[in-house]
Amino acid sequence: MTAPGPVRIDVMDSSSTRRRATRAKLYEAAVTLIAEQGFSATTVDEIAERAGVAKGTVYYNFKSKTELFEELLRFGVGLLTASLQEAADHAAERGGTKVEALDEMIRAGLVFINRYPAFTQLYVAELWRTNRAWQSTLMVVRQQVVAVVETVLRDGVEAGELSEEIDIPLTAAALVGMVLVAALDWQAFQRERSLDDVHGALSLLLHGRVSGRRD
Amino acid sequence: MTAPGPVRIDVMDSSSTRRRATRAKLYEAAVTLIAEQGFSATTVDEIAERAGVAKGTVYYNFKSKTELFEELLRFGVGLLTASLQEAADHAAERGGTKVEALDEMIRAGLVFINRYPAFTQLYVAELWRTNRAWQSTLMVVRQQVVAVVETVLRDGVEAGELSEEIDIPLTAAALVGMVLVAALDWQAFQRERSLDDVHGALSLLLHGRVSGRRD
DNA sequence: ATTTTTGAACTGACCAGTCAGTTCAAAAAC
């Protein structure tokens, strides 16, 4: 029965399973509370209580309330960009056009917001504030999102599929904004609509079929 | 005696010139601070100081910090809708198409945001939050903005100028979002661009000339 | 003469962050 070999390396792994689980619970608790109330109005006691954890645990796992928030931002935006990138790659694999890729990304964005509405809310609410502690984190994180869209636009222009007239950074920002706001509005004020309804409306705008032509 | 007196109406006039001026100073101070820091992180003392007014004056003019904020929201959105409506009417007078009217409204939106960036920031940051004291005020105020756009879209469809496919409420929300986010992004991250650049990019999207056709 | 503003003092609630102490599963010693 050859002993399993004594030396257990993972002892030093600072991200033990237990710790990871605790952090995840804290993210989960913080994201909803901050989305609803804003950062300043949300207390660390509330976060701890909602996570089912003592206040001290928050400070054992994070340096401060602000740091918890910043890591939450990085974590969430990581999920979003991965999802957008995957959609773009997927469309590319299938040999679709860049407009099709954008369309897929819009859908991926909507799916994400539908699954994590609180995170999106919080992101939009904080993004354009100035002079806040986490400003630089936000800028980095915003750039990650926009860059994914910009790349697709750039490829589309190079391939001659998109108009050379378009201003890539501005168009990317506008597209992201369109999806964010339409989705938040859907979640907040038009819950009865299906994801396909929303996707359809945005797709129409993207394809420029708002004006003109009826079939 | 017993002078029943000619009922002095203006006694009840709570909006004397002086008071209006004080309130305006308080709005002005509050809007910047709250846009930068958020509602909860902004103290009444700060607002009073920035407005160059004593703290007691704040409470003489407003019932509470929350009420000051709600009135600020109503005041600001009043300006915005008036501006959008004016743009729409203006385009209509000139006998332009509805797409032209939308284009004018986009420009009016950009001009507004350019003039009152702090208000826009604050509006976007608060709009989709839930469970806050001023939630109902926000819903009313949002509806006013969206309604202006919806009306133009509806007229456009009726006139056969816009596709009957479009989903009016969703499209209106998406258009408003597109402008809001593109403009905030412009203000925050792409200051060097001119208003015309931004307007051009959005106009291209509106006219559906992103994909295809180069001249 | 009445409205509006001032400013400073006060209250009571609330909150971020700290720290001395507890828990417990795994490693080491026996």
Add this chain to the structure above:
DNA sequence: GTTTTTGAACTGACTGGTCAGTTCAAAAAT
């Protein structure tokens, strides 16, 4: 294989400070 030790993870009462909102007498403005 039983006992002891270790230390990462967690706990929650406590502290020092902050803030919204109140009060009010006196001053200024109209």
